[in-house]
Amino acid sequence: MSSTSKSPWVIHYDASSCNGCDIEVLAALTPLYDVERFGIVNTGNPKHADIFLVTGSVNDRCRPVIQQIYDQMLEPKVVVAVGACACTGGVFRDCYNIEGGADSAIPVDVYAPGCAVRPETIIDAVVQGLGILEQKRAALKAAKKAKR
Amino acid sequence: MDLISFVIALVAFALVAPFLGGLIKGADRIITARIQDRVGPPLLQPFYDVQKLWAKQSKPVNDFIGFYVLMSLIFAILAGAFFFAGGNFLMVVFVLTLSALFFVLAAFSARSPYADAGASREIIQVAAYEPLVILMAVAFYLASHSFNISVSATLEKPLICEIPLIFLALLFVLTIKLRKSPFDLSVATEAHQELVKGAITEFSGRTLALYEVMEWYESVLFLGWVGLFFVFSAGWSWFLALGCVIVVYFLEIMIDNNFARVKWQAMFKWSWLVTLVLGFINLFALYWI
Ligand code: SF4
Numbered sequence: 146m147s148s149t150s151k152s153p154w155v156i157h158y159d160a161s162s163c164n165g166c167d168i169e170v171l172a173a174l175t176p177l178y179d180v181e182r183f184g185i186v187n188t189g190n191p192k193h194a195d196i197f198l199v200t201g202s203v204n205d206r207c208r209p210v211i212q213q214i215y216d217q218m219l220e221p222k223v224v225v226a227v228g229a230c231a232c233t234g235g236v237f238r239d240c241y242n243i244e245g246g247a248d249s250a251i252p253v254d255v256y257a258p259g260c261a262v263r264p265e266t267i268i269d270a271v272v273q274g275l276g277i278l279e280q281k282r283a284a285l286k287a288a289k290k291a292k293r
Numbered sequence: 294m295d296l297i298s299f300v301i302a303l304v305a306f307a308l309v310a311p312f313l314g315g316l317i318k319g320a321d322r323i324i325t326a327r328i329q330d331r332v333g334p335p336l337l338q339p340f341y342d343v344q345k346l347w348a349k350q351s352k353p354v355n356d357f358i359g360f361y362v363l364m365s366l367i368f369a370i371l372a373g374a375f376f377f378a379g380g381n382f383l384m385v386v387f388v389l390t391l392s393a394l395f396f397v398l399a400a401f402s403a404r405s406p407y408a409d410a411g412a413s414r415e416i417i418q419v420a421a422y423e424p425l426v427i428l429m430a431v432a433f434y435l436a437s438h439s440f441n442i443s444v445s446a447t448l449e450k451p452l453i454c455e456i457p458l459i460f461l462a463l464l465f466v467l468t469i470k471l472r473k474s475p476f477d478l479s480v481a482t483e484a485h486q487e488l489v490k491g492a493i494t495e496f497s498g499r500t501l502a503l504y505e506v507m508e509w510y511e512s513v514l515f516l517g518w519v520g521l522f523f524v525f526s527a528g529w530s531w532f533l534a535l536g537c538v539i540v541v542y543f544l545e546i547m548i549d550n551n552f553a554r555v556k557w558q559a560m561f562k563w564s565w566l567v568t569l570v571l572g573f574i575n576l577f578a579l580y581w582i
Pocket residue numbers: 161162163164165166167200201228229230231235236259260261262
């Protein structure tokens with residue numbers, strides 16, 4: 146395990162969630178769950194973040210925002226869809242303005258289901274994301290070497 | 294101070310300070326977590342962070358930002374080396390200001406609203422603490438009749454006995470220099486909504502890693518300033534200085550956790566008030582008593 150998976154900094158974006166999942170994301174930072182134990186920091190800045198937590202389903206308005214945040218993040222990066230809405234569109238799936246889950250805008254690596262998602266599920270999803278982060282880091286390193 | 298001893302100090306400081314600084318930051322994060330009733334990250338977390346940032350893809354916003362941050366780091370190391378080699382205090386102050394200048398340049402070079410706001414605030418912070426730093430140099434001279442830091446080890450009684458009010462003012466200003474709450478205006482760790490990351494918003498990957506390392510060097514240097522007040526000719530005074538440094542840093546963490554960020558106007562007003570009142574009373578006392 147390299148430092149990449151010991152220091153995953155997250156950025157959290159609320160697409161069009163009901164706020165239920167957002168509150169659970171923040172709950173994971175509270176003393177009870179204390180994700181900083183794993184080196185997880187909530188950065189609020191895509192350029193500093195490694196893991197992108199998206200809550201809520203995607204509509205026409207927020208799609209460009211999600212894509213921009215995703216583009217601003219540096220490799221290696223991982224996207225976690227947090228909550229039923231971000232996974233599939235959830236209860237809002239059939240609304241006229243909803244395009245679907247987070248994967249209708251950007252590639253998603255880990256899906257964390259639940260309505261609202263539980264903080265334990267979020268932590269599990271992030272930890273699963275760490276494995277993918279490691280793989281991507283190794284791939285990046287290999288690509289760099291190949292360039293030379 | 295001859296060239297060889299300076300080079301030795303430079304190499305020693307460049308190698309040892311980041312370890313100390315990283316450990317201080319790690320301990321800081323653990324203590325902060327405990328104050329908030331959390332467990333907190335491992336002690337070595339700051340090192341993991343920097344290592345990770347170093348391995349990230351490099352995508353600087355322009356060609357200069359990395360150079361500016363590197364210069365800022367190099368001058369911070371030079372300033373620290375001058376200080377711990379027992380060199381001229383004024384030299385330390387000037388070189389450190391140059392480091393701050395490059396940091397502000399780096400922040401401005403990105404031309405993004407958040408980084409701009411952070412950079413302007415950083416300038417205000419420099420303007421807020423610099424008078425005290427200069428007064429401290431003057432007081433140091435009046436108390437020890439030299440600008441050379443090495444004379445502190447030959448003093449009969451520690452500086453704290455001669456210039457205690459300057460020390461109190463330094464404690465006040467230290468919070469600004471360490472960029473801790475309530476004066477974490479330019480690079481706020483807890484101000485996502487207001488400022489994203491302030492001056493370092495556009496730093497990423499290796500640039501951000503260099504910035505983190507610079508912070509480690511800076512914190513070791515500033516804690517050295519605190520220790521300077523307690524060192525005198527007795528050998529055990531070094532332990533006294535170390536103890537006081539630990540107490541002061543703990544105090545800083547407590548302040549960091551117990552106060553909300555103030556507006557820059559308040560920071561400016563208070564720091565000048567504290568500097569002028571405490572500083573001048575102390576200087577006059579030194580001069581005439
Ligand atoms: S999954 Fe449920 S709780 Fe979460 S945003 Fe959607 S509706 Fe709200």
